[in-house]
Amino acid sequence: MPLRYSPYDESLWSNPWPVYKRMQAEAPAYYIEDLDCWALTRFDDIWQASMDRKSFTASYGTSPDALFLSRAPQPHVFLFMDPPEHGKYRGLIGRSYMKDKIALIEDHVRGVVRKLLKPMLEQGELDVYALGSRTALELIAAFIGLELEEVLQIRGFINRFYQRESGVRGTTEAGAEAFAEAHTYILGLIDKYRKQRPAEHSHIVSWLDAEIDGGLSDDEIFFSLFAMVITGSDTVPFATASCIYYLDQHPDQLAMVREDPSLIAGAFEEAARFDQPTNLLGRRIAKDVELHGQVMREGQSILFLYAAACRDEREFDAADTFDITRKQRRNLSFGTGLHFCLGQHLARLEGRVMIEELIGSIPEFEIDQSGCRRIFGEFLQGYIAMPIRFQPR
Template sequence: MIEYDPCSEAVFDDPYPFYAQLRAEAPIFRHPRYRPWFLSRFDDVLAALLDVKSFTVTEGTTSMELLFHPDPDGGEETYFDRSDLPMEIGAVATLDPPVHTRVRAALSPPFKPAAAERLEPFAREIVRGCIARARERGGLDAVADFAGHLSVRVACRVLGVPLDDADFYVRCINTLFERDAGTPGVTPRGRDASMELHVYLIQRIQEWRAKGTRLGGLADAILYGDFEGRRLNDLEASFHLSMVLIGGTETLPKAASAAIYRLWQHPEQRARVAADPSLAPQAFHEALRYDMPTQMLGRVATREVEFHGQTVEPGEAVMFLWASANRDERAFERADAFDVGRGLPRILSFGQGTHMCLGMHIARMEGRVLLEELLAAFPEYDVVEADAVRLRSEFFRGFGSLPLRVA
């Protein structure tokens, strides 16, 4: 019997035994409580990601949009429905080609490898400030005081929006992804936080446009650029801004704190990376594979697709279990071992194909800088594991707090 339930406390505790069972016994699986099919093997997820003719993102990609039925058990809605919003051009993650191709091209310049390289001095300065404060206090939280502090400020710099708003963005985004035990999906306070974020962004967008303010970053393209022959309306612009803020604020702190935690668990590997900083990219890459923060993203089928003898019908949703695919023993030797010597194998943490993560070069730079600077300053840091807090969510997995002692 398949026991996987993405919103169960047991899966929140440790999803990997459930993923292993899915891969072995039911590589395509459907739970009666939820809307979509689940794919758990690396090759299946990769094939679906690359098949833009059989799958669409226009109905959403996240668990908030695709996992839950519109009105489960007659209760309150636990899903997020964008269909009634006045948006023809949603965030790039919810666009199919050819519109996606044109919109992505308009947004991509600040995310190219050379742009990430230009951001590195800014990122390193922020990280060194975090290190200096940690030295004074004798410790830091690897999420709030370190990786999270960096990631939101880099996202603001990419957009060109004021850094003064960084902590507000973090609060709204973190609240959006909080979950309550026993209640699946977005919480009421999460919905309120999402509304608060978009209302605030729309107010700022209206102010900037009224004054003709140029912010000097990606926000200028979002506010004033040509998208399919017109400017984005205020709501569309807010969704594009929030896409960058959420993407930059949520995933990187979880991946970086996972790397910090796993290196602490494996002191011999930590010593290797500290002695040879050129291994920092591999350590971050392995953390992305081993502890993929985003548990699932999905698509909706546009035509019949078959996996392992099961036909997915048009209109049916399919969730790709990224974290399971990254631990697939068919794709990786010793898949359940953390090994910075693994190199840089192909993983799914940034997606593949048309919707490959725009910010992946920036994320890799940030992860590398965080590990380089932490290990240069505190090569024998200690994790206060008793005080660590893990997030409990069907969508994200990782640390909400990871206190470190440093000397």
């Protein structure tokens, strides 16, 4: 059977692993003709390409929608910038997410989780994904400088924006409408906070007061804010839900983390690797590159298939096995290179604390398999519902 892959092939979304393995073995630099782009699946290839600032550019976008379906210029935000611009714009908020800064807020994060958990523990049931989502949204709201209700409203637009429809590539008509509504709503918030300034150390203030290139336009602030809500509340709920799911599937490992909670950080890390929420991101090729006997031409696009790389046997022993004791020499769960995830330390803290509190508060639980629900798409995947039941406290 000939090897066929496309990020928009819906038949692959629920179980891409056999195709990913074949691509890694037979065509590690795989050409997708109808998109005129290349796909990388091996860990080291993606790692090295992520470090290569001269051959690959983010200025044409990094998502499949931006690279293949949009004719509009990409928003002027650091996610889609190269040096030196990237450093200046990312630097407006980057210090807030440094490892030493994030370590200082662990007690606050734990307080948020315990507040949200308390009524759930009394009921004897909860949705792990919903807990993860609400925790992440409360925290990113504080970082940005928005009210929680405002971030929840934006997240609602995002959920509609990412819904996929069979037979439709990328954003649906309903998704485009949700994006337009989000644009109008967030511009209103920007106007509000110009007049009613939030906390001085918030992202909103940093963006409003930015002096780079004469200051940020309202549209630049809109895209920055929209992107921060997305990145600040996608990965953590997916990875936390999958961590609980796979621990339940491996009772011996669940017993290990109950006995030794110091293993929980590794369990969250392994869940993010084993069930990588971000299927892929991409770049535009800035100059000809030869790899595995193929010449990838300037102007074409390239996809980094993170989900495939995170199960590459060349990098990980028994890559298809969930193992919380795994020691990862390198990690692509949050990207690497110039565009590594800004909030990776916050995400790891949130995930670890939530799992610690769940495991520590619930001696035994049962996953409601009938209520579990995954979403699939060319970009994101994971459990969007993970209900568990337990003895009420």
